[in-house]
Every structure is written in C-alpha cells, then in structure tokens.
Amino acid sequence: MSSPHVLLLGPPGAGKGTQARRIADRFDVEHVTTGDALRSSKEMNISHLDCEYDTPGEYMDQGDLVPDAVVDEIVEQALASADGFVLDGYPRNDDQAEALESMTDLDAILALDVPRDVLVERLTGRRVCEDCGTNFHVDFDPPDAEGVCDECGGAVVQREDDQPDSVRNRLDVFAETTAPVIDRYRDREAFVDIDGDRTPDAVWADIESTISEAIGAVEGQR
Template sequence: MKLVLIGAPAAGKGTQAARLVEHYGIAHISTGDMLREEVAKGTELGNQAKSIMAAGGLVSDELIIAIVQERIKKDDCAKGFILDGFPRTVVQAEKLEDMVKLDHVVYISAPDEVMLERLTARESCPKCGATYNKLFLPAKVAGVCDKCGEALTQRKDDTVEAGKARIATFHEQSEPLVDFYKKKGILFEVDGTQAIDEITKAIIAGLDK
C-alpha cells in the first residue's frame, strides 16, 4: 500500500502515520524528519534547508524530489510506504507520479486556529524522537519524555509567527493538492478535530474499503 498524508502543519500527520505504519507494516517516510536529520548532521543539503525551514518556508523541489526518489528505493519500502510531508505542491505531485503509483491519499483537515494552537503546544524528544502536545497528548511528567526520560524541547519553527507563515504556505502551495488528487479519484478527507483514536479509525476504515 502506497499512501500520501496531506494536512496543514499540526494536522496530526506524523501521529497518524506512526499508527498506520504499525497497523499495515509499511514504511514511514517523513521528509520533514529527513531534512531535520540533514540539518543536524550539518550536510550541504542541511545547511541549504536550515534557514528556509526556520522561517516556515519550503525547500526547493529538486532537493526534496532527490531525497524521496532515493528513499523509496530502500528495502523497507518493498511492502509499501506512507509519505508524510511530500508532495507539498502540484508540481511535486506530478513528479511523484513519474516515480510511483499511489493507492490512496488521505487529507486530514482542521481549521487554521486549531492548527496554530496545536503548533505552539508541540514538544518533542531530541533523543528518541517521540512527539507530544501539551493540549491533547501531553507527557506524563511535564517536560520529560515518557519513553526515555530526556528533557523535551520545542522546534524553533513552532512559534506563533512561524506557525502562521507555515499555515499560509500550506493554503497557497499545498491545498491545491486536494483537488489534484480528488480528480484522480484516490483522495478521501478525515476530520482532524476528532480525538486521535477516532481519526485513526476513520482513516483505516477509508483505506480498507
């Protein structure tokens, strides 16, 4: 099964992708995570992406497409994968069509004010990568990772200012993907304001039809 998850920042794509990966036994490909890894390593790609990401912008199509093209060739993608954070534009979606045939596209939708509130409440573990949200998925002990005990941190692009810029970028560049995939007949929409478990159930029900 080859899937794409679409949604504004903080729609819950990463949370749902992790659950779907476990349910279906397929690979999770997060372009955001891959880019942040490059930034942390200080690679040439990471240095190019660093300032753009901090301002809430999008890195170039060429860079992202090159990363994805190499990633989907790896062995763990043989049974399928979930793309989280790619494609972000119709141009990228057209390029992806040249690489692979998708089975489904899931659009997790929610109002802007919900997204912004969630964005500024997000925390993550720098050691094991676990993610939390102070509003609806808090750590058991405030500021401490449940899994490994490391102190939680907040991403630099999870400020109100950067959050507004990222949401505006989604509407301008990524929202056209909804119509693009609707016309292909492979998109279905899920209400992202529901409880996390309900969103998961809705997605799995849609995929298993």
C-alpha cells in the same frame, strides 16, 4: 494482503506523523518522510543534477533550502526500495506532485482536514523532548513532570517554529503552496477527505477502513 501505496496530506498540526506511524505498523509498509529521507541521504552524490552543491548534506549544513530536483530524486529512491509505503510531507508543491506521478501509483490519497484555529492551538501547545523527540502537549498530553520527558528524562521544550507567529506563518505557507496540491488530487478516485478534528482513534478508524477498502479494490482488479 497487498502492500498499499498511501499518500497522507494535511497542514502542520493535522496529525500526519501520528497517523502515518499507525498506517506503517498496521499495514506493514515503510513510513517515508522527506526529513528522514534527506537525513539518510546526506552524502548522496547529486553532481549529475547540476545543482550548486554535490550532496544534499551541503545544503542542509548551510541552512539552504534543498532544491525540488534533489528532494524528488531522494524520495524516488526511497519509494523504489519500499514494497509498500505511506508518504508523509511530500509533495509540498505542484512541481513535486507532478514528479511524484512519474514515480509511482497511489492506492489511497488521504487529506486530513482540521480548522485553522484548532491547528494553531495544537501547534502552539506542542512540546518536544530535546533528546528523543517525543511529542507532548500542554493541555492534551503533558509530561508527568513538567519539562521532563516521560520516555528518556530529557528536557521538554517548545520548538522555535511552534511559537505563535511562526505557526501562523507555517500555516500561511501551507495554504499558498501545499493546499493547491490537495486540490490537484481531489477529483481522483483514490482521494478521500478525513475529518482530522477528532480524537486520534476516531481519525484512525476512518483511515484504516479507507485503506482496507482501497486494498480490496486493487486486489479485486487483479
């Protein structure tokens, strides 16, 4: 079976991380996220890009936004070393989408669609283990003991960016900068809208069948 190139799009709280991990396991591909790629490339020499700093880590240490040119190069390196991948969290704007088109072809472009009020409920109810990063939810998936991680015993807390005002701001930023990226891809043959306002298993069933069909189409063209 071919190793697919999958782009997973959607707003914060849509379930991209959960579904991307399932895609990576099921189709034996790399799960590429901008956060992980940046953290693993903190010391990469970017002096040739003529940016303010010479490594991505210097931007991160200062709390500054990493420029698109740096993110583009890091993602390109991550994709080049992967036989197949599911890309999660990139591109975040139209310029990054244009850069991605010069890096690789995409077999499946999946956009998770979830109503805004549901996203707010999901994100404001989310709790995260400070030690291992396991996610919980106060209504849908609480830890067995309140405030204690089931996996490692660490403290389960609400992240600052999951506070109601922060959540609404994140969704506003997504609508302004990243939603147009989805519209950019909407007419592509590889694009599929996925109803994300369902159980994770129901969403996964659609994702798995869509990617399997995309793989079959690619192999049939060879």
